[in-house]
Amino acid sequence: MTTRNRVCLWYDHDAEAAAAFYAATFPDSTVEAVHHAPADYPSGRKGDVLLVLFTVAGIPCCGLNGGPVFRHSEAFSFQIATDDQAETDRYWDAIVGNGGAESACGWCCDRWGISWQITPRVLTEALAGGGAAAERAFTAMMSMGRIDVAAIEAAIRG
Incomplete structure (x- = not known):
């Protein structure tokens, strides 16, 4: 079954490392898929990791390597x-x-x-x-x- 809703977290360039850390640290956490960019994009090149689908403590997430444009805050x-x-x-x-x-x-x-x-x-x-x-x-x-x-x-x- 495909997850219909995921929390999308914006990373500069290392969503895969973050997802791997979460999966190793918290129960009910996994890395499901790593998708590479099919073409160049503003903050990366064709073949770079673009999206990482993962779960953190049962919560489905998507890590997007979008570059340094947006930063996280305590609002989430x-x-x-x-x-x-x-x-x-x-x-x-x-x-x-x-x-x-x-x-x-x-x-x-x-x-x-x-x-x-x-x-x-x-x-x-x-x-x-x-x-x-x-x-x-x-x-x-x-x-x-x-x-x-x-x-x-x-x-x-x-």
Whole structure:
């Protein structure tokens, strides 16, 4: 079955490397196809990798090597739910350790400019629950880069 809808991510020239990294890092992630340009185009030549079809954590994507015209921003991000500190650390370290950058409140950016929210479920559940526990968890999160699960759990308890 052909996927009818994919998130299209614009890369300068290395969509294939990004897709391979995502497939190696996140479960339910694969590289399905690599398509080469049939002719020269403004930011590339015939035969260059033009499109990469891949899946990131179950989300179908298309990486387009369109050149340096457009840049990513935090207006788009992948949010990865984690079960514990070890899983949070594994994803965070993979992204930041592969040329990415840390940000605030569980956000980081990969080396291709894509933003990621590495979000422990305990935080999401606390925020969804509302009330004083949500406020305490939110306040604790606001002071963090990488989310500290134990600190969030302590904040929930009060």
